[in-house]
Amino acid sequence: MSILVVGSIALDSVETPFGTAEEALGGAAVYFSYAASFFNRVRLVGVIGEDFPEEHLRLLEGRNIDLAGLERGHGNTFRWKGRYDYDLNEAHTLDTQLNVFETFAPKIPDSFKDSDFVFLANIQPGLQLQVAEQATSPRIIACDTMNFWIEGAYDQLRETLKSVDILIINDAEARELAREPSLVKAARQILEWGPTTLVVKRGEFGVLMFHGSSVFSAPAYPLEDVFDPTGAGDTFAGGFMGYLSTQEEINETAIRQAIIFGSTLASFNVEDFSLNRMKTLEMQDILDRFAEFKLLSHFEEIAS
Amino acid sequence: MSILVVGSIALDSVETPFGTAEEALGGAAVYFSYAASFFNRVRLVGVIGEDFPEEHLRLLEGRNIDLAGLERGHGNTFRWKGRYDYDLNEAHTLDTQLNVFETFAPKIPDSFKDSDFVFLANIQPGLQLQVAEQATSPRIIACDTMNFWIEGAYDQLRETLKSVDILIINDAEARELAREPSLVKAARQILEWGPTTLVVKRGEFGVLMFHGSSVFSAPAYPLEDVFDPTGAGDTFAGGFMGYLSTQEEINETAIRQAIIFGSTLASFNVEDFSLNRMKTLEMQDILDRFAEFKLLSHFEEIAS
Numbered sequence: 089m090s091i092l093v094v095g096s097i098a099l100d101s102v103e104t105p106f107g108t109a110e111e112a113l114g115g116a117a118v119y120f121s122y123a124a125s126f127f128n129r130v131r132l133v134g135v136i137g138e139d140f141p142e143e144h145l146r147l148l149e150g151r152n153i154d155l156a157g158l159e160r161g162h163g164n165t166f167r168w169k170g171r172y173d174y175d176l177n178e179a180h181t182l183d184t185q186l187n188v189f190e191t192f193a194p195k196i197p198d199s200f201k202d203s204d205f206v207f208l209a210n211i212q213p214g215l216q217l218q219v220a221e222q223a224t225s226p227r228i229i230a231c232d233t234m235n236f237w238i239e240g241a242y243d244q245l246r247e248t249l250k251s252v253d254i255l256i257i258n259d260a261e262a263r264e265l266a267r268e269p270s271l272v273k274a275a276r277q278i279l280e281w282g283p284t285t286l287v288v289k290r291g292e293f294g295v296l297m298f299h300g301s302s303v304f305s306a307p308a309y310p311l312e313d314v315f316d317p318t319g320a321g322d323t324f325a326g327g328f329m330g331y332l333s334t335q336e337e338i339n340e341t342a343i344r345q346a347i348i349f350g351s352t353l354a355s356f357n358v359e360d361f362s363l364n365r366m367k368t369l370e371m372q373d374i375l376d377r378f379a380e381f382k383l384l385s386h387f388e389e390i391a392s
Numbered sequence: 393m394s395i396l397v398v399g400s401i402a403l404d405s406v407e408t409p410f411g412t413a414e415e416a417l418g419g420a421a422v423y424f425s426y427a428a429s430f431f432n433r434v435r436l437v438g439v440i441g442e443d444f445p446e447e448h449l450r451l452l453e454g455r456n457i458d459l460a461g462l463e464r465g466h467g468n469t470f471r472w473k474g475r476y477d478y479d480l481n482e483a484h485t486l487d488t489q490l491n492v493f494e495t496f497a498p499k500i501p502d503s504f505k506d507s508d509f510v511f512l513a514n515i516q517p518g519l520q521l522q523v524a525e526q527a528t529s530p531r532i533i534a535c536d537t538m539n540f541w542i543e544g545a546y547d548q549l550r551e552t553l554k555s556v557d558i559l560i561i562n563d564a565e566a567r568e569l570a571r572e573p574s575l576v577k578a579a580r581q582i583l584e585w586g587p588t589t590l591v592v593k594r595g596e597f598g599v600l601m602f603h604g605s606s607v608f609s610a611p612a613y614p615l616e617d618v619f620d621p622t623g624a625g626d627t628f629a630g631g632f633m634g635y636l637s638t639q640e641e642i643n644e645t646a647i648r649q650a651i652i653f654g655s656t657l658a659s660f661n662v663e664d665f666s667l668n669r670m671k672t673l674e675m676q677d678i679l680d681r682f683a684e685f686k687l688l689s690h691f692e693e694i695a696s
Binding site: 272296389 | 609614649652693
């Protein structure tokens with residue numbers, strides 16, 4: 089079994105109330121890959137520029153992440169610069185330089201086409217669909233998107249959703265996509281458009297999952313401070329898909345556990361800049377925090 | 393065992409995107425009493441005006457709520473008028489007429505002084521303390537407050553908290569009270585000031601409970617529409633204290649279950665104006681929804 093991810097690779101400069109990072113390794117596909125690599129082999133498709141530091145490639149290879157789909161374009165790597173205030177739920181973009189990412193057209197190596205778990209990180213929906221269609225035997229296709237595509241490529245996004253099993257977005261995106269202020273109604277609408285599962289990320293308020301008529305509410309881990317929320321959503325998706333890819337059967341039990349693993353990875357990642365916290369993370373840390381999530385949300389049933 | 397509540401009794405006029413209510417029965421002590429009455433006898437201390445409709449008194453008496461502490465003042469009953477937009481988390485106050493509530497000084501009948509569960513709804517902190525001090529053998533004293541007292545009677549509120557076991561407030565109030573943007577740090581601070589348990593209400597995002605070093609995250613029930621959120625917090629407190637008052641031992645297991653019962657009652661109450669939904673509620677409905685909360689938050693542990 090293996091996991092394919094397509095998405096951005098970036099050099100991020102970030103300011104938070106706790107400090108700053110300059111041109112640190114980032115990007116959706118990178119956060120996803122690293123988080124998923126705790127569970128399984130990952131195949132990464134993305135583009136970097138001529139200026140991309142070799143040490144970052146060594147880091148990813150050291151995690152058993154297959155870089156056969158990594159393209160090196162002419163020009164500089166995608167750069168994002170942002171700031172978070174004390175309300176760490178909201179990123180203020182200071183500067184975006186798309187560079188080689190602007191004309192990114194994902195090329196899937198033949199050796200990647202048999203991937204059974206596919207994650208389409210936030211890129212143009214038409215490109216997402218092209219990737220999905222190249223997978224020869226996918227078990228699960230999951231995808232992310234953002235307000236930019238919901239507003240600017242709505243029809244194409246709706247078309248892509250027909251090929252998607254699991255949509256992983258935040259609550260504002262779910263409401264905007266369905267054009268419906270009630271999140272529960274929005275979810276019901278979206279599940280009629282293709283995905284069988286909708287995973288709604290709510291930052292410090294945890295995750296809501298809709299699957300058929302069932303709803304699962306996962307708590308967020310109560311951190312004293314969120315140091316840097318950059319990449320939290322993609323780290324969540326990496327832990328989620330990574331765990332799912334180890335399961336014989338993709339049923340609701342597995343999906344609920346996968347949401348807790350995703351939340352666990354994300355809760356670690358926001359404790360430091362870039363991938364710094366994940367770099368020192370061990371599988372036992374992950375299992376311990378999974379158990380803490382259980383204590384956090386547990387209550388006894390009432391004897392009837 | 394019996395439960396004492398001190399707080400407002402009101403006639404509320406409410407506009408929501410779904411309709412309007414005119415001079416409907418409301419007030420913190422009323423919502424609390426009705427919700428708690430599903431579990432135990434309730435003793436209500438509050439003030440009404442000469443214009444207070446008799447039918448509301450009959451309704452409360454019919455729930456076995458003891459009105460010996462109900463004072464009838466000279467003038468009109470407290471009136472509140474508010475509006476909610478599609479973001480039903482925020483109430484916009486259109487008009488407040490304190491009337492007889494302006495000079496409310498709670499008088500606790502001798503027959504109420506042996507109450508073992510005491511809820512101090514949102515009134516002036518000095519009055520809350522006076523009530524707490526009149527309870528001869530309290531097992532649990534819980535209280536609510538609001539930004540108005542945090543800003544205008546801070547020292548008095550801190551003094552009152554020394555006599556409080558359980559503080560039940562919303563997340564903005566917790567942050568403002570502790571003067572600390574991190575909710576987890578704010579909670580730790582507040583628990584040094586008297587209460588052994590802090591219950592933080594987060595509206596559509598559920599409840600966080602802090603008790604010693606333990607944290608409990610309870611989900612909110614995923615409603616399609618919140619019809620009218622007025623009274624949700626006091627209904628929560630009523631269900632919470634009502635269930636607690638049935639328990640031999642007030643330990644964390646009981647407190648967590650009480651939070652789910654409080655959430656259950658509140659989730660019903662917001663389905664209609666005033667106390668309309670609670671009026672038709674049966675204990676079996678409550679137990680069924682408690683079980684739904686279990687399904688909503690359950691996930692399997694990982695076999696180690």
